[in-house]
Structure formats: C-alpha cells, structure tokens
Amino acid sequence: MASNTVELKYTPVDTIPAIAAGVRNAFNSHKTKSVDFRLTQLRKLYWGIKDNEAALIQAFKQDIGKGTYETYIVEIDWCKNDIIFVTQNLGKWVKDESAPDMLLTNKFLSPRFRKDPLGAVLIIGPYNFPMNLVVVPLVGAIAAGCTAVVKPSENAPNVARVLQHILETSVDTSCYEIVQGAVTETSALLDEKWDKIFYTGGATVGKIIAKKAAETLTPITLELGGRNPAIVTKNANVRLAARRLVWGKIHNAGQVCLSQNFTMVDKEILDAFIAETKATLKQFYPHGAKNTDDFGRIINGRQWSRLKKMLDETKGKIIIGGDMDESQRYLEPTVVLVDSPNDSLVAEESFGPLMPILPVGDLDTAIRIAGEVHRTPLGLYPFGNKQETDRIMREVQSGGVSVNDAIFHGAIPTLPFGGVGDSGQGAYRGRSSFDCFSHRRSVTTTPGWMEGLLDVRYPPYEGKLAKFKKTSELKPNFDREGKVKFNLVSYILSLGAGSKTGALVRYAMVILSKSQATLTANDIAKAY
Numbered sequence: 001m002a003s004n005t006v007e008l009k010y011t012p013v014d015t016i017p018a019i020a021a022g023v024r025n026a027f028n029s030h031k032t033k034s035v036d037f038r039l040t041q042l043r044k045l046y047w048g049i050k051d052n053e054a055a056l057i058q059a060f061k062q063d064i065g066k067g068t069y070e071t072y073i074v075e076i077d078w079c080k081n082d083i084i085f086v087t088q089n090l091g092k093w094v095k096d097e098s099a100p101d102m103l104l105t106n107k108f109l110s111p112r113f114r115k116d117p118l119g120a121v122l123i124i125g126p127y128n129f130p131m132n133l134v135v136v137p138l139v140g141a142i143a144a145g146c147t148a149v150v151k152p153s154e155n156a157p158n159v160a161r162v163l164q165h166i167l168e169t170s171v172d173t174s175c176y177e178i179v180q181g182a183v184t185e186t187s188a189l190l191d192e193k194w195d196k197i198f199y200t201g202g203a204t205v206g207k208i209i210a211k212k213a214a215e216t217l218t219p220i221t222l223e224l225g226g227r228n229p230a231i232v233t234k235n236a237n238v239r240l241a242a243r244r245l246v247w248g249k250i251h252n253a254g255q256v257c258l259s260q261n262f263t264m265v266d267k268e269i270l271d272a273f274i275a276e277t278k279a280t281l282k283q284f285y286p287h288g289a290k291n292t293d294d295f296g297r298i299i300n301g302r303q304w305s306r307l308k309k310m311l312d313e314t315k316g317k318i319i320i321g322g323d324m325d326e327s328q329r330y331l332e333p334t335v336v337l338v339d340s341p342n343d344s345l346v347a348e349e350s351f352g353p354l355m356p357i358l359p360v361g362d363l364d365t366a367i368r369i370a371g372e373v374h375r376t377p378l379g380l381y382p383f384g385n386k387q388e389t390d391r392i393m394r395e396v397q398s399g400g401v402s403v404n405d406a407i408f409h410g411a412i413p414t415l416p417f418g419g420v421g422d423s424g425q426g427a428y429r430g431r432s433s434f435d436c437f438s439h440r441r442s443v444t445t446t447p448g449w450m451e452g453l454l455d456v457r458y459p460p461y462e463g464k465l466a467k468f469k470k471t472s473e474l475k476p477n478f479d480r481e482g483k484v485k486f487n488l489v490s491y492i493l494s495l496g497a498g499s500k501t502g503a504l505v506r507y508a509m510v511i512l513s514k515s516q517a518t519l520t521a522n523d524i525a526k527a528y
Helices: 013-028 035-050 053-064 068-093 132-144 157-170 183-190 203-215 238-254 267-284 301-313 363-373 386-395 431-436 448-457 465-472 488-493 500-527
Strands: 112-117 120-124 147-151 176-178 196-200 220-223 229-232 262-266 317-320 334-337 354-360 379-383 438-443
Touching (some): 013 120, 013 147, 013 176, 013 183, 035 053, 035 068, 035 157, 053 068, 053 157, 068 132, 068 238, 068 431, 120 132, 120 183, 132 147, 147 183, 157 176, 196 203, 203 220, 229 363, 238 354, 238 379, 262 267, 262 363, 267 317, 267 334, 267 354, 301 354, 354 363, 379 386, 448 465
Parallel strands (some): 120 147, 120 196, 196 220, 229 379, 262 354, 334 354
Antiparallel strands (some): 112 438, 317 334
C-alpha cells in the first residue's frame, strides 16, 4: 500500500474571511436562484468527477487503502448517480406546493409553500468517506440554490487535493469554494456567519460546532455516530445474521459510523453464530484480509493506535482474528467475546473492524442493554422473527433501522439518512438533500374581492366574535374523558370510513359498482 505522506497545502487563514464574504456576495447576486444555473453546475460537477476517476481511485488507495470496487460503489458512482437523480427531479422539487388541510375559507388565499435557498452554507466532511460525505451534501446545496464552502478532511489529503481540482475546474468558484486545512482553518471558518452548517464526524467536534453555531443562531445539520447495537435472537437465521453483520463491519475496514458497534446474541445460538462468523470471514477472504485489495486500512497511525489500545484494554477474549501491522495501518477483522456492556469495546465507539459479541439470556436483557449503552444510536440492527424485530424497533430508539441486515438503510441513496438525539440532527440524501438546504416559505395571496369577508378582523369588534366563531370554530368529536363520540349521521354519510378521504374512496367504489351493474343490465337487455 502506498504511503500516506502527501503534504496538503492548507488555505491561508487570513484569506478565509474573504472567501466567506465572496460566497455570501455571490448568493446576494441571486445568480444561484436560477434553476438553469443550478442544473448547469451539477452537470459540470458530474463531468468533473467522471474525468478524474483514475486520480480518485489512486487517492483513495493512498489515503485509506480503499480498493477499486468500494471506491466506485460508495464514492465515485454514488456521487455521479446522485447528481443524475437530482438533475432529473429538480424541476419538480422547486415548484410551489399547495398547503394541505386548509379550511374552505382559507383556500381562497392560495396557501402554498415556496422553496427558497437558505443562503451561503458551510460543509465540513470526514475522513472515512472523504468524497461521498462532501459531494452529496454539496449536490443538495447546489440544487437548493445555495452557495457553499466545503472543507474536506485533512486526514485524507490525497482525496482532498483531487476534490479541490475537480471543483476548481468544473463549477463556478465564485459560488462554490473549497478550504483546505485542519483545526485552525476550521475554527476560522466557524468564526464566519453562515446560513447553515453541515457537519459529518464525531460527537466531540459536533458539540463544538453546535456551540459555535448557537452564538449566531445558525441552523445546523449534524451527522454523527453512535454505539449502534445489533441484536440476534434465538429465532434469527444465524447464517444470514453472521454473514450480513460481518459485511457491515468489514466495509471500509469498519470505519463506518453506521455499522454495529457490538452484537448481542442469544446464548442458545452463540456457538452457531461464532462458527458462521468464522466461516464467513474465511469465505470472504480465503487468503486472509491482509492479502487482498478488498479490505482497506485504518486512516492514520493515530487511529490505528487507538484501536490497538481498545483491544489491549478489553477484558474479552479474542476468538477470531487479532493480526496487526502498524507499518501498513492494517488491523484484521477481529471478533471478541465480551461478558459485560461496560467493556471498552461496547461502551466506546470503535470505528474499526472490531466485532465484540455480548451473549444475552433473552430479548428483554438485550433491549435493556441497548438502551443503557446508548439511548439514541445512529443505527439499529435486529435479527429475528417479525414479532421480535417489531418489538425491538418499538422499544429501542435509533436514527435508522435495517431489519435482518446491517447498515443497508444507509446504503440506499434516495432514502433520507440522519441521526436522532446525540447521534445527529437533520437528514439528507435524494430529495432530502434538497430539503436540507431549502426553506419552505409559507405564502398566501389575498384577492381584493375578499375584503368584505375579511371585515370581521377589523375593529371595532363589537358583535363580530359570534360571527367569527360561526365560521371558524371547530367542534370536538371527543368527550371530557378523551373518548371519541359516535355520530350516526357522520357514520352514515361517510359510509363508515371514518375520514373524508376514506368516504370519497367508498363513494367512488359505489358509483363504479353501480355503473358496472347498469352496463351489465344493458348488455343483458341488448342480448334479448
């Protein structure tokens, strides 16, 4: 594997205020509000990525040891496909939407939602998916009509350099800038006023960004991580559970915020699960994970040492793997049998190819431990029958869930992705990326002819309250005990549907049935 020694040229700190002012001025020029302009920028970005695929593949190999297959499916092709999806749907997304649930009198005002860009935004990316987690939010920002500054991770310097080349040669750099750097440069960026900050990374930095954003009441999207639990019940398909969870932990050498941090396995199937895990790893890497381009490397020496320290400090027993090579930043997929949720491999987020297994006696115990370890993790992975997985989803909170699978809800590019509680706030991807950087502005237009109807709102108010109540006051359909009142007339008029929509559907079915019956009777008459 190539050495990760390239020196990234950092952006001079004293130029950052001017860069921020530049994208603010570009937004205020209104050029990004043109949908044609946005589409052109996105299309140019697509070709910028396409033309630099070879450089990206080499950069990913240098930075994180990522093979060609993973680089294409989760970085290059993901970003290209996202751009195509957005360009194909943007015309539909930007249109005004009629506001639902309006009273008849309010419909005359044409209540609607207008999608406005938030303004100049800051996007700060992580090292584990250093292209995807920068470009996909940027695509959303461009689509929404924002201007943006992106700050890639300095821990993936080769990818950061290629991204800089792509942006500087493909998109309008007065609207979309890139800043390279580490803590000092990021701090300088946070000192500027933004209309939104989008951050992907760890909770420690996430707290710093949230605190800084709060000083200026700047909205933020935080995509963090968590001590995500997997729960394998005694009724689970053991082979599939082992196979899918191993895949979730070997992808990107385990440097995935969404992957399971620990797996609780019912004691009745523990031996079978371990055996299937061992067989799966042998099948995936017949010559060992170290001797294949299909398994990546840890991003840098500091993170490698952190993971080694976690293994050194665990009180669990290594039952599979454990091989290490600091010179290559290699850490073998390692399965550790632990006996306590307080073990370091469970209580801390590993962010690496470490797979602690915690045996449990029953589902009640697993659910309790999941909540104690992390009440609001980013992901949840229940394996079992439907009754069990439904219960786990009901009683364990998380940002997202992959039932009978690992991390796959996060692998669907058009499904909103985000955390809950301290695993993140906000969501993006697909349509949600556009929404993330848009403001749904409520708009009404009051016609002149309504002035007579609006007289009730003007003083003097004497005698007008009764008139207002007559037209606007809603009557409850429930009593003081909270029980819904049965209304025979409403029941009959709605054909027992219980809602206006249901009633309309049933009336339509009645009319259709009657029409078909009439046609049938006419056909019979004609036959005679």
